[in-house]
Amino acid sequence: MLVKEKIVIGISGVTNAGKTSLSLRLQKALPNCKVIHQDDFFKPPEEVVVDSNGFYQYDVITALNMDAMMNVVNAWIKDPSGFKELPSESHITSQPLQYDPDAPHILLIEGFLMYTYRPLLNVFDLRYLLTVPFDEAKRRRSTRVYCPEDPPGYFEGHVWPMYLEHKEEIRSLGVDIEPYLDGTNPPDELFRLAYDDISAKVRRLSSGV
Ligand SMILES: Nc1ncnc2c1ncn2[C@@H]1O[C@H](COP(=O)(O)OP(=O)(O)OP(=O)(O)O)[C@@H](O)[C@H]1O
Numbered sequence: 001m002l003v004k005e006k007i008v009i010g011i012s013g014v015t016n017a018g019k020t021s022l023s024l025r026l027q028k029a030l031p032n033c034k035v036i037h038q039d040d041f042f043k044p045p046e047e048v049v050v051d052s053n054g055f056y057q058y059d060v061i062t063a064l065n066m067d068a069m070m071n072v073v074n075a076w077i078k079d080p081s082g083f084k085e086l087p088s089e090s091h092i093t094s095q096p097l098q099y100d101p102d103a104p105h106i107l108l109i110e111g112f113l114m115y116t117y118r119p120l121l122n123v124f125d126l127r128y129l130l131t132v133p134f135d136e137a138k139r140r141r142s143t144r145v146y147c148p149e150d151p152p153g154y155f156e157g158h159v160w161p162m163y164l165e166h167k168e169e170i171r172s173l174g175v176d177i178e179p180y181l182d183g184t185n186p187p188d189e190l191f192r193l194a195y196d197d198i199s200a201k202v203r204r205l206s207s208g209v
């Protein structure tokens with residue numbers, strides 16, 4: 001008998017910290033686990049504000065369709081084993097890769113801007129933050145192609161300052177965060193650190209001891 005049958009876990013952190021890679025690995029290893037990616041809910045460019053430098057303001061909450069994201073989250077909360085009420089399952093991984101009828105359902109939500117958005121903040125049972133320093137985040141980001149592409153100076157002029165503001169807001173709100181995960185760990189080590197911490201806490205939350 002489970003004390004808690006549904007557990008929602010946040011994997012947040014700066015751009016390119018490794019959130020997507022880590023979440024997909026965790027999904028393969030955790031029982032009854034699905035993943036939602038916040039990046040799937042960006043508004044189209046024509047709905048994103050452009051500042052006086054010509055920078056699209058992508059790294060703020062208004063660039064995301066959070067109502068649509070909350071609809072998917074709430075659909076999982078209502079019925080973690082199916083999404084019959086949604087027209088499409090495209091914004092959530094379709095099926096868990098590990099089944100265990102005696103284990104709770106787990107939802108991993110990964111995204112860069114989640115712990116200052118109150119409707120989502122209150123849904124999490126566990127909140128993780130992946131950190132990487134400025135130089136590493138910038139280096140990794142320079143290997144990626146976003147749509148629209150990052151213009152010169154975008155990382156220093158928009159992405160990183162917005163991240164710092166977000167981190168400060170998390171601190172000032174007093175949001176509870178699990179021990180930070182160091183995203184500069186090699187992928188296997190990072191996975192092991194996260195998996196061990198999450199599985200111990202899921203066991204504790206679901207059994208009530
Ligand atoms: N532990 C790691 N060590 C080194 N590089 C990593 C690690 N994890 C991911 N990467 C690399 O960093 C880049 C970003 O990874 P990933 O997409 O998982 O991060 P993210 O935090 O989801 O990024 P974004 O917020 O931009 O979507 C990729 O090029 C990936 O190969």
Ligand SMILES: NC(=O)c1ccc[n+]([C@@H]2O[C@H](CO)[C@@H](O)[C@H]2O)c1
Nearest residue numbers: 015039042058059112146147148159
């Ligand atoms: N997915 C998108 O529409 C998009 C477009 C431009 C930039 N981004 C970046 O994604 C990161 C979060 O993963 C943010 O740092 C955005 O700048 C996303």
